Amino acid sequence: YPTDTVYGLGASIEVESSLDQIYKVKERDKSSPLIALLSDKKFVEKIAIIDELNRECIEKLIGEFWPGGLTIILDKKRIIPYNMVSNGNSVGVRIPSHKLSIKIIEACGGILATTSANISGESSPRSFEELSEEIKSRVEIVVDNNEKLKGIESTIIDMRRIPTILREGHIKRIEIEKIIGKVK
Template sequence: MQAKIIKVDCENPELAVIEEAADILKAGGLVAFPTETVYGLGADTFNPEAVERIFKIKGRPFDKPLAICISNVADLDFLVEEVPEFAKNIIDRFWPGPLTLIFKKRETVFSQATCGRATVGIRFPKNKITLSLIASVGRPLVLTSANISGIPSSIEAQQVLNDIGKNIDLILDGGKTELGVESTILDLTTAPPTIIREGAITVKEIEKVLGKLKVS
């Protein structure tokens, strides 16, 4: 059975559509939606079965952690052990935006999302559909690109449908994504911080704020 697709206004997401998607997520379903980078596949962070389903649908290795998507910096308080003082500058400069930050995690974060690691990647996107959806669910969402692992990430809803549409519950069609490039991943638990993946934000841009970085 193919996933349902609903068009959504990317500037003023329709409340009824967002609430329908949120209800699916709260019930353990999977929803694909646009971020400013690529289309993401989301699940309730605190539903281990839903998180595990993402790995299976994508064919993603079970040792490759997923990010957690928030809609407010205050959400960090119950997801990470601490926010290093130096990290506040990078948060102020690039959040919300296409940057995933890795912190030491709290025990409240299930190991299914982090693959048993002591760290967790956190993303605070600026896409209004994504932010509205997280707010409607009322808690952070696990987030990964909405595609089969190993193939290019989707930047349009039809690509998501063609790739994984048979295995998910709903696709929110907000049109083509703004950037079309995945988020940059920065590990803040190393000294100096380490660029795990360079994406929409360049190493040079981050080094202007934090100084010299390691590059994985």
């Protein structure tokens, strides 16, 4: 399905076997966690714990960059299945800026486990045409909305303790630092 960044593979967090299937489809090592796309910010605290020391900064980031290309890493709540986050204690959360994505996420209860729709190690698809035949043949549904996406993955920032950028993508470090100050 298309998002505001790249094409994604998604599954309900309520069906653990579907999460395992994402790893099979991508030929991905299970040590790489999936993230949660949300339809609304009200779902953040349903699945994640916001550290009170960072709450103000997190709320500023959400206010400035959501919906959009910023994934925020937070401590996870028990509702997040172990196989979604590689047995870890954190979860990445993001709200995409894409109407069709939001409709798909809403249809899945407001929370969708996701990753880019590519075989691990290959580039992320920016359009339906760039989706590999292997991916298309391994999934139940493929959505084509005849649109070229930005093609730049989301920026990932860990907000559990000291704000740390793990991957600079769509949103640049300088933009984040204008909002919350210096980050690692």
